[in-house]
Amino acid sequence: MEALGKGLLGIGIFIVVLGIVLLVVARLGIERIPGDIVWRKGNFTVYAPLGLMIVVSIMLTIILNLFFNRR
Numbered sequence: 307m308e309a310l311g312k313g314l315l316g317i318g319i320f321i322v323v324l325g326i327v328l329l330v331v332a333r334l335g336i337e338r339i340p341g342d343i344v345w346r347k348g349n350f351t352v353y354a355p356l357g358l359m360i361v362v363s364i365m366l367t368i369i370l371n372l373f374f375n376r377r
Contacts, residue, residue, distance in 0.1 A: 313373060320369065 338344070341357025 316369075316373070 339355070339357035339361065341360065343352075343354040343356060345352040345354075
């Protein structure tokens with residue numbers, strides 16, 4: 307149970323930090339991460355957040371490796 311509590315606290319702290327970062331980025335006026343693809347054709351828009359997916363993938367890989375380190 308102690309490990310689960312520590313894990314939940316870690317996730318909570320991560321979410322708070324992520325929220326603060328998103329608020330700061332929004333105040334700076336940055337709408338999209340470089341690498342995001344937006345394709346507009348008339349009345350139709352396709353948005354593919356490739357840059358965001360790469361960043362989230364790297365962050366999740368680091369976090370999961372920290373929590374599930376097999377030694």
